[in-house]
Amino acid sequence: MRRLVGIMQSLTPARIKTLAGVYFGYGLSILLRRPIVVSPPSFITVEPVCGCNLQCPECPVGTGELGRRKGMIELDVVDSILESFGRHALWVNLYFQGEPFLHPKLHEIVERFSAQRIFTSVSTNGLLLTPEIVDKILLAGLKEIIFSVDGASEEEYLVYRRGGSFQAVVENIRLLVSKRKKRGVFFPRIVYQTLVTSANEKNLDNIRKFAYRLGVDAVEFKSLNLHHGVDINKLLPSTSKLSRYKMAKAKREWPNACFRLWSNAVISFDGRLALCCMDKEVAMFYNVNNMNLSEAWMSLHFNGIRNGMVSGRPIPDICGSCSL
Numbered sequence: 378m379r380r381l382v383g384i385m386q387s388l389t390p391a392r393i394k395t396l397a398g399v400y401f402g403y404g405l406s407i408l409l410r411r412p413i414v415v416s417p418p419s420f421i422t423v424e425p426v427c428g429c430n431l432q433c434p435e436c437p438v439g440t441g442e443l444g445r446r447k448g449m450i451e452l453d454v455v456d457s458i459l460e461s462f463g464r465h466a467l468w469v470n471l472y473f474q475g476e477p478f479l480h481p482k483l484h485e486i487v488e489r490f491s492a493q494r495i496f497t498s499v500s501t502n503g504l505l506l507t508p509e510i511v512d513k514i515l516l517a518g519l520k521e522i523i524f525s526v527d528g529a530s531e532e533e534y535l536v537y538r539r540g541g542s543f544q545a546v547v548e549n550i551r552l553l554v555s556k557r558k559k560r561g562v563f564f565p566r567i568v569y570q571t572l573v574t575s576a577n578e579k580n581l582d583n584i585r586k587f588a589y590r591l592g593v594d595a596v597e598f599k600s601l602n603l604h605h606g607v608d609i610n611k612l613l614p615s616t617s618k619l620s621r622y623k624m625a626k627a628k629r630e631w632p633n634a635c636f637r638l639w640s641n642a643v644i645s646f647d648g649r650l651a652l653c654c655m656d657k658e659v660a661m662f663y664n665v666n667n668m669n670l671s672e673a674w675m676s677l678h679f680n681g682i683r684n685g686m687v688s689g690r691p692i693p694d695i696c697g698s699c700s701l
């Protein structure tokens with residue numbers, strides 16, 4: 378309900394036209410088997426911070442395996458993203474490879490997107506919230522916050538969120554729920570997200586009940602993405618329906634072209650366009666990042682990758698093994 382209301386509030390004639398253009402371009406590309414892009418993306422992902430305060434074992438940031446430079450987005454980069462895509466984007470995910478609340482000006486970033494009536498969503502490990510920060514994000518008009526809490530006990534939680542504290546994140550969820558109520562505001566939608574692992578797969582009902590008792594609006598279970606390709610940490614659940622890897626062998630080619638390449642632009646903290654959220658190193662567009670974002674989105678290089686998707690020609694390795 379909250380999400381739907383938030384999306385409705387973001388709709389403008391320009392954004393409806395863009396969304397129609399995204400679907401039209403995608404449909405036509407599949408039909409003609411060549412890439413047609415007629416509009417900017419309706420969805421954007423912006424990385425406030427590359428870096429984290431935790432050491433999760435299947436996250437390239439947490440393990441220190443991410444090769445690219447760490448850092449925080451500058452506000453002028455946010456402004457240039459808004460200049461390129463702000464009029465057309467319906468939704469922005471303010472997270473990619475790192476913990477967004479490490480950014481001391483996260484509330485200002487949210488404010489900039491809110492000022493253009495773009496739906497803002499933040500995903501966080503929830504450990505850095507304080508009463509002051511909660512006040513600031515409530516005032517900034519954040520529409521959605523996703524807390525990553527992998528279980529309903531410290532024991533379950535610490536299997537994945539290494540370096541974190543279950544009690545601390547639960548207290549911070551309580552804080553946000555109570556401040557939202559006290560202020561009488563409708564947003565943000567609060568989501569309790571649990572990564573399903575071998576440690577919590579048998580406790581999902583209890584986790585759901587526990588989370589709703591805290592006062593969250595939604596509970597989501599997410600499948601694990603294995604950064605190492607094989608389950609060296611023995612984290613995969615035993616039931617295949619709780620694992621995204623049952624489909625991992627499905628190769629992406631026509632007519633299974635990835636809609637994200639027509640709909641969602643992913644931008645790193647230093648303002649570079651990534652192929653998608655699986656391009657964690659932002660390594661696919663080495664030759665287009667001297668262009669502005671709109672040019673890069675429409676570039677021959679990007680269309681070459683889209684072309685592989687719709688025509689059955691070679692596609693990037695990361696797509697061949699993509700688990701999304």
Ligand code: SF4
Pocket residue numbers: 428429430431432433436437438439440474475476502538
């Ligand atoms: S909290 Fe998120 S970004 Fe940080 S190490 Fe864990 S998975 Fe990675």
Ligand code: SF4
Pocket residue numbers: 629635636637638652653654655656695696697699700701
């Ligand atoms: S890696 Fe996956 S999400 Fe990214 S473009 Fe390829 S198929 Fe789509």
